[in-house]
Amino acid sequence: MTTVFITGGHSGIGLECSRQLALRGINLVLAGRSAARMQAVADELRTLGGITVTTVELDTSSLASVRAAATTCASHIERGEMEPLRALICNAGGRFDGEISYSVDGYELTFATNCLGHFLLVELLLPTIAADGRIVFTASGTHDPDTADGRLAGAAVEPDAISLVTDGKNGAKPLSAGKRYSTSKLCTVMYAYETARRLGRSGSAIAAIAYDPGSVPDTGFLRDMPRAVQWLSKTKLFRWTSKRLGVTTSTVAFSGAALADLATDEHYATASGEYFQAREGQLSAVRSSTTSYDHQRALTLWNDSMQLVGLLPHERPAELH
Ligand SMILES: NC(=O)c1ccc[n+]([C@@H]2O[C@H](COP(=O)([O-])OP(=O)(O)OC[C@H]3O[C@@H](n4cnc5c(N)ncnc54)[C@H](OP(=O)(O)O)[C@@H]3O)[C@@H](O)[C@H]2O)c1
Numbered sequence: 001m002t003t004v005f006i007t008g009g010h011s012g013i014g015l016e017c018s019r020q021l022a023l024r025g026i027n028l029v030l031a032g033r034s035a036a037r038m039q040a041v042a043d044e045l046r047t048l049g050g051i052t053v054t055t056v057e058l059d060t061s062s063l064a065s066v067r068a069a070a071t072t073c074a075s076h077i078e079r080g081e082m083e084p085l086r087a088l089i090c091n092a093g094g095r096f097d098g099e100i101s102y103s104v105d106g107y108e109l110t111f112a113t114n115c116l117g118h119f120l121l122v123e124l125l126l127p128t129i130a131a132d133g134r135i136v137f138t139a140s141g142t143h144d145p146d147t148a149d150g151r152l153a154g155a156a157v158e159p160d161a162i163s164l165v166t167d168g169k170n171g172a173k174p175l176s177a178g179k180r181y182s183t184s185k186l187c188t189v190m191y192a193y194e195t196a197r198r199l200g201r202s203g204s205a206i207a208a209i210a211y212d213p214g215s216v217p218d219t220g221f222l223r224d225m226p227r228a229v230q231w232l233s234k235t236k237l238f239r240w241t242s243k244r245l246g247v248t249t250s251t252v253a254f255s256g257a258a259l260a261d262l263a264t265d266e267h268y269a270t271a272s273g274e275y276f277q278a279r280e281g282q283l284s285a286v287r288s289s290t291t292s293y294d295h296q297r298a299l300t301l302w303n304d305s306m307q308l309v310g311l312l313p314h315e316r317p318a319e320l321h
Pocket residue numbers: 007008009010011012013014031032033034037058059060061062091092093094095113138139140141212213214215216217219220221222
């Protein structure tokens with residue numbers, strides 16, 4: 001038996017992924033904000049796969065919460081209550097519409113939730129990942145401004161962590177929610193690539209993979225949108241129009257299963273540094289945006305992120321530094 005740690009594994013794409021992993025007999029660590037919601041899903045998954053499910057409270061927008069969750073997970077492994085992780089799936093995230101808001105650490109909420117929390121989690125949990133394990137980052141096709149997904153969501157801006165965390169502060173006009181989201185996903189792809197490069201240079205066999213699940217309406221993703229938009233997004237007309245506009249469309253069942261494959265299927269063991277996209281029932285390695293391949297920007301993003309999360313010397317695994 002092996003264990004997979006997943007953030008946001010109790011709903012949407014993450015829940016479908018958790019179900020697939022449970023059916024494959026893989027033990028799970030569900031990490032999320034609501035203990036009650038995770039518990040209900042954990043019971044379902046135990047029954048479904050006869051597996052062990054551990055729940056860990058984690059708010060990815062809070063650095064203290066990420067540190068506490070990582071410590072809990074590491075102590076389970078140290079005490080022999082859990083085997084080293086076969087995969088870490090950084091899947092939680094969202095688009096935050098409405099007035100701009102900030103995390104408990106004072107950082108813009110989209111960047112804090114989608115980027116910094118997972119950046120820190122990877123640093124802290126790397127020592128708990130099996131030698132041939134994987135890290136999968138759920139990104140989004142919206143990160144690429146040269147695609148319909150990117151244009152419709154709001155084109156990603158410069159992946160500059162320092163200006164992104166302070167977006168809208170001191171009276172400056174904030175980016176739109178769509179741009180904040182697309183840019184956070186550009187940074188996610190860049191984290192995945194930079195993690196893969198660092199692991200590769202250190203001789204580690206752990207793979208880091210970026211993933212675009214495609215546009216999937218049947219999740220909580222549009223929860224901040226007006227009810228009419230949420231309803232419309234689930235109609236056949238919306239799906240048809242999206243396809244006509246060139247949007248990458250998928251279903252929650254396919255995208256969740258594809259995420260489970262990327263995390264555990266032998267086929268993807270050598271896919272470190274690649275970007276996969278779920279589209280109309282196909283999972284393929286595709287090119288990501290031009291900016292995402294910029295090593296210098298990725299290095300700056302990495303160093304700035306280290307500063308923003310206040311990474312301490314003992315929190316830096318040798319393979320990433
Ligand atoms: N649906 C799409 O069209 C689409 C397209 C491209 C990429 N994605 C990405 O796919 C991933 C999954 O989204 P989804 O579509 O399945 O939407 P979802 O059903 O809303 O799932 C998002 C998950 O992230 C969790 N989450 C949000 N903020 C969090 C925080 N601060 N701390 C911990 N967990 C947090 C949510 O937990 P709570 O229940 O506590 O809120 C939820 O479990 C996200 O990264 C999203 O950006 C989605």
